[in-house]
């Protein structure tokens with residue numbers, strides 16, 4: 733809750749910066765920083781202000797809005813292009829991505845990439861998550877399901893620039909993405925995710941989302957509960 737007053741306090745400042753920029757069109761594009769776009773929405777205007785949905789620190793909303801803090805800038809740019817091209821279909825993000833030109837996208841992606849990964853919102857792994865832990869870490873060869881860990885890392889921190897982190901992403905967001913791939917509503921770089929998500933039951937999607945979002949990320953390995961095999 734305390735984030736909103738802070739955001740309200742900063743908005744007039746940003747608005748005046750943007751207003752200044754409008755008086756000087758020749759230089760405004762160069763003076764607009766990633767932070768100003770994040771707080772003001774850049775060419776998308778206030779409706780597109782990233783921070784209102786993604787949080788003042790890029791931490792996401794704990795629900796259907798992902799964290800952007802610490803995400804690889806190339807990954808973010810690719811997703812913005814997917815929204816603009818319709819390979820991802822969230823109506824507001826599609827509209828916002830379309831309003832931002834390439835330099836603006838680069839600035840805002842670099843801004844979020846440099847923000848520290850927020851503290852884990854994840855709950856401790858419960859004994860009931862053993863099945864999800866096994867699927868995530870080892871996959872299920874019997875049905876041709878590869879381990880999520882191969883691409884997203886045993887700690888959920890992601891692997892390289894192309895395989896995004898799942899740790900510290902909101903569990904409802906992760907679950908929703910798995911549904912989107914399975915239903916053909918998200919596609920793009922990874923045929924792997926379409927194939928993988930179609931092998932999962934709804935229940936497994938929910939459990940995997942809870943498990944992976946609670947992983948420690950790059951901040952260290954969290955052992956599975958002692959009761960797990």
Ligand code: HEC
Pocket residue numbers: 769770773776779780781782783784785786796797798799800803808809811812820821822824825828832840841896908
């Ligand atoms: C109205 C709320 C809202 C605003 C404003 C908003 N976003 Fe989003 N954003 C979302 C939601 C919701 C998603 C997840 C969409 C989905 O389910 O595919 C998302 C997804 C994303 C993703 C994909 C992240 C990932 O892990 O794949 C990126 C990148 C992104 N937004 C960047 C931005 C930027 C940059 C801005 C500001 C210029 C912005 N967003 C403004 C709601 C918003």
Ligand code: HEC
Pocket residue numbers: 798810867868878879880881882883884894895896897898901905906907909910919920921922924925928940941944
């Ligand atoms: C062969 C590699 C591979 C495997 C195995 C894999 N993924 Fe992925 N996953 C990817 C790639 C690549 C992306 C990014 C796709 C894109 O750029 O659109 C991704 C994206 C995701 C995302 C979206 C993250 C975001 O920020 O929007 C989720 C959620 C996800 N994977 C969950 C899983 C789960 C759960 C498993 C195991 C059941 C799994 N993945 C197995 C490669 C893989």
